[in-house]
Amino acid sequence: MELNEHNKQEYPPMHTAEHILNGTMVKMVGCRRADNAHIERKKSKCDYILPVALTPEQVQAIEDKVNEVISADMPVTLEYATQEEVKSRFDMERLPDNASETVRIVHVGDYDECLCVGTHVERTSQIGKFRISSTRYQDGVQRIVFRLDVPELAK
Numbered sequence: 001m002e003l004n005e006h007n008k009q010e011y012p013p014m015h016t017a018e019h020i021l022n023g024t025m026v027k028m029v030g031c032r033r034a035d036n037a038h039i040e041r042k043k044s045k046c047d048y049i050l051p052v053a054l055t056p057e058q059v060q061a062i063e064d065k066v067n068e069v070i071s072a073d074m075p076v077t078l079e080y081a082t083q084e085e086v087k088s089r090f091d092m093e094r095l096p097d098n099a100s101e102t103v104r105i106v107h108v109g110d111y112d113e114c115l116c117v118g119t120h121v122e123r124t125s126q127i128g129k130f131r132i133s134s135t136r137y138q139d140g141v142q143r144i145v146f147r148l149d150v151p152e153l154a155k
């Protein structure tokens with residue numbers, strides 16, 4: 001089986017937190033998954049297209065929900081399928097033009113699923129604590145900056 005190569009080596013706890021944050025934004029705010037993301041070990045940023053800025057209460061609710069999913073210790077599992085089989089479930093326009101016919105779906109428990117070839121933790125408890133350190137809203141783009149307090153064993 002051949003999958004596309006990932007563009008960069010990501011830090012699995014941060015990258016898995018990104019999945020949970022994206023799923024939470026879709027469910028709680030009703031926007032698309034992040035249109036732009038910079039995932040790094042210490043601090044990450046995700047940008048969402050929103051008509052108005054998130055309120056401080058929404059930001060708190062999002063942080064709480066992500067931590068709830070992390071604490072639930074959900075398994076992160078993989079599923080393989082063809083693009084044809086899953087085209088009704090995902091936004092296929094987000095796949096790169098040269099994407100392989102076989103795609104990989106990453107599930108975070110029954111909370112979130114998305115197409116991804118990155119590296120993830122095995123269980124959400126390995127992510128540690130999720131903290132939104134700042135937000136910024138400009139020109140229809142809501143930026144969320146976040147950090148993790150990762151448990152020692154997963155580092």
Ligand SMILES: [Zn+2]
Nearest residue numbers: 106116118119
């Ligand atoms: Zn991923």
